[in-house]
Amino acid sequence: MDERGLLIVLSGPSGVGKGTVRKAIFSEPDTKFQYSISMTTRKPREGEVDGVDYFFKTREEFEDLIKNNKLLEWAEYVGNYYGTPIDYVESTLQAGKDVFLEIEVQGALQVRDAFPEGLFIFLAPPSLKELKNRIITRGTESEDLILNRMRVAKEEIEMMDAYDYVVENDHVEHACKRINAIVTAEHCKRERVAKRYKKMLEVDF
Numbered sequence: 518m519d520e521r522g523l524l525i526v527l528s529g530p531s532g533v534g535k536g537t538v539r540k541a542i543f544s545e546p547d548t549k550f551q552y553s554i555s556m557t558t559r560k561p562r563e564g565e566v567d568g569v570d571y572f573f574k575t576r577e578e579f580e581d582l583i584k585n586n587k588l589l590e591w592a593e594y595v596g597n598y599y600g601t602p603i604d605y606v607e608s609t610l611q612a613g614k615d616v617f618l619e620i621e622v623q624g625a626l627q628v629r630d631a632f633p634e635g636l637f638i639f640l641a642p643p644s645l646k647e648l649k650n651r652i653i654t655r656g657t658e659s660e661d662l663i664l665n666r667m668r669v670a671k672e673e674i675e676m677m678d679a680y681d682y683v684v685e686n687d688h689v690e691h692a693c694k695r696i697n698a699i700v701t702a703e704h705c706k707r708e709r710v711a712k713r714y715k716k717m718l719e720v721d722f
């Protein structure tokens with residue numbers, strides 16, 4: 518395979534709908550992206566499955582992964598560690614497949630340093646009021662955690678300029694369409710098709 522896959526990073530504030538949009542993208546039968554399952558020390562929520570939603574780890578196990586350079590990026594977020602396994606990302610890109618990461622902002626900025634050629638998409642809420650509503654309706658957080666997440670969210674929104682694209686998550690299906698359109702456009706921009714034609718033209722006819 519002479520073409521590496523594209524590293525697609527979807528990020529944005531907690532509660533904006535990253536998980537919802539990512540699941541909607543991966544529920545489409547023709548999605549060709551490979552989802553990189555993250556490691557976390559957060560306790561599983563009801564219905565979450567180890568190795569499907571996350572690889573659930575103890576703090577000791579996670580700290581060993583950090584020490585042994587097994588993570589492309591990691592962040593401590595609202596009291597828990599989250600990180601991306603580097604081997605899966607590297608081998609999948611090497612195989613020419615696009616890898617999709619859904620991660621918070623600190624991690625996305627680390628990936629930007631390691632993979633400046635990646636595609637960085639910021640998912641934005643229609644408003645801060647709507648963001649708070651979404652965190653509340655999700656109902657997984659206590660009052661204290663909601664305030665904490667809103668504080669973090671404001672700082673995260675300030676980082677929007679570091680991304681290649683901002684996608685507003687007004688309606689899930691619209692956000693998915695925008696993301697798919699961006700990836701398609703990016704592939705064209707990166708001249709994958711043009712390179713194929715150049716190769717064809719090298720041959721006499």
Ligand SMILES: Nc1nc2c(ncn2[C@@H]2O[C@H](COP(=O)(O)OP(=O)(O)O)[C@@H](O)[C@H]2O)c(=O)[nH]1
Pocket residue numbers: 529530531532535536555556559590591592594599600601619620621622623624625
């Ligand atoms: N840096 C980083 N963030 C991650 C990773 N996996 C998930 N996250 C982010 O961690 C945050 C908290 O995730 P989670 O506890 O599942 O809650 P929720 O996504 O807000 O419902 C979210 O912003 C996720 O996108 C990862 O591997 N690295």
Ligand SMILES: Nc1ncnc2c1ncn2[C@@H]1O[C@H](COP(=O)(O)OP(=O)(O)O)[C@@H](O)[C@H]1O
Pocket residue numbers: 529530531532533534535536537538651652654655686687688689
């Ligand atoms: N476009 C949308 N419109 C209305 N509610 C949404 C939308 N996208 C997500 N939500 C809701 O917002 C809440 C937070 O979404 P979630 O995917 O958990 O966010 P994140 O992964 O960014 O923390 C959930 O209750 C989800 O159903």
